[in-house]
Amino acid sequence: MKRPAATSPFTDPANPQVIRAQGPLEIRTEVAVIGSGAGGATFASELAERGFEVALLEMGPYITRKQMNQRERDMLPLFYEDVASQTTADGGIVVLHAHCVGGTTVVNNAICFDPPTWLLDEWAERHGVVGTRRADLAAANAKVNFILNVQKIAPDQVNTNAKVMMRGIERIGIAGDTFHHNRTECLLSGFCMLGCAYDRKQNHHITYVPRALSFGARLYPEARIDRLISRGQQVVEAVGTVRDPVSGKSYPLSIKADAFVVAGGAIWSPTLLLKSHLGNAQVGQNFHCHPIAAVAADMGDETIRAYEGIPQCYYVDQYLQDQGFVLESIFAGPSVSAALLPAWGPSLQRLMHRYEHLASAYVQIRDEDSGRIRVDARGVPVIDYSLSARDAQKSLAGLKLLSRLFLAAGAQAAYLPRAGAPIRTQADIAGMDVDFSPCRVSLVSAHQMGSLRMGEDPRFAAVDSRGKVFGTTNLYVADASVFPTAIGLNPQITVATLATHFANQFSRPLPV
């Protein structure tokens, strides 16, 4: 039976609370939140629910399911920064993140991990973060899970790609599990990383953003903040440009507010602070990005069609705490797959010809060593990050394990993310050696964090344990930048939980 069409006025870009600029905009509000992703939309919604007057500014467009056609050719340019071609400065890691209302959540794979107790303890004990232990965050975490409707992937939703991984895991005798995810009544179409055309993936543009609007917030799509202007320690104004999506014309934008919350993600938040000469020497340091290295396994006669169904269903995390990596099943459309496979010429064509027989999973490392975000003369961020030798060892350990499990699952060959012969035997695994120097191995980052880390000591942190930027009275950060370390696990729930926690502690700045 057909169900009624969506009726919520808050998911409609024509809602009067969604502001279309048709000339220069001057806004006065109580709190301006810059960036509408996992952190910003959550923070905005929480403050609006508490009765604050909130303006939510997003430099990307407001993209709804009506525009989501599941084609890589159209969706990669629409969502991803630099058409998904951004890399670290050394070219070694492809860095993926999105610009749109809802931020990177709109293209994410809906994997949900609560921040683990050991991680929060580590942040408290080794990084001096105060008030973010498990008990402190429990209520905020539960609320995030509630609003995003997080649940475990059901057995009948597991796709064939993940079943190959499960088989291998069972045969080599390690433990894995299906993910929790924030999908509701998923149709299993499999295009999550191009946006969900059916609004079943509960990303922030259909959850926290409309919730914020329902509590009175205003949303400004295509509103890009270029600079924060301060008087002493107080930020008084944010300036930038706003684009009219209909005419394509851009206009100057000015926002005056009592408090400003930066939530542009771990690349753009420090960029904004650096360009505004705000914060201390820690701004931009400590950048982490969970480098990912994938293995593609040729499963011989077995038809996998790994692109069908939920793209990521299964994982192994038993090595995270002591060896610093997790394994996760993954697959992508043909364009992204071909771009990331480390082959060209006839060998690429041969591999792609086997596309429906390929299974794939990756190792994601908890990178201990970090890089930094700086701003070049043109005012754009540069990601100075190179995989360190000790982090590369984690990746290598994961690649060996993945090769083992795929061979155990029946793979004829396991293709590593570097050029050269695939792995076919246990002896190949034993002798595996990967040169991790930049651009010799295909690495990807889907999780950026840490570049405005929190803590209580400004010598080591950029913001305090409530997200307030050191050296300012009314400037906050509420996104993945505040993580003191990489977390190893997929971060969206931790980002939203911290944003909820920060919003709960937020109080009206005292007039100066």
Place this chain on the structure above:
Amino acid sequence: MSRRAFLVRAGGLLVAASLPVGCAGPAFRAPGFQLRYFSPFEYAVVTRVADRIVPGGYGLPDPGSLGVARQADGVLALLDPSLEADFHQLLTLFDRVPILAGRLGSFLTQGPRGADAYLAAWENSPFELLRHGFQGLRRLAAAVYYADPRTWAILHYAGPWVGRIDVGYGLANQGNGPQVNPNVYSRFPA
């Protein structure tokens, strides 16, 4: 392909690239359509790169018939202007500095085997910068080629559901589904 550092880091090499070696840009005639990003010379380089990176075979179409370089031109035209310059520099550098690839003559003067050797020299170069450039070119050609629906049948990739599979609201009306998450506007039962 890069993160806005290519240009800066390529500094010294670009001086070399400006030397009059290899094929000079002006000798290239424009294709019979408007280029949005490439110069005719750059278009020729990318056409040739695509021929070698995604050469057809296995029943797959050849990149020329798909217009891979033309499509790449459209993709690059979407880039942030600050990144645009980097790719122009890369293409000049790529073609004009054969010595870096251990070859005599520019990329465009190579026959098929020479072109492959030229690409392989960039891929395996001891200079990180050249490997970076190679990966940028490789990813561009591969991504554009396989984004084209004309490559999908051979892969047995069925393609998007949108416009093909009716999930209950009519094919033309996929954007009309219900709000399925009951909690979005609910009070959190603290």
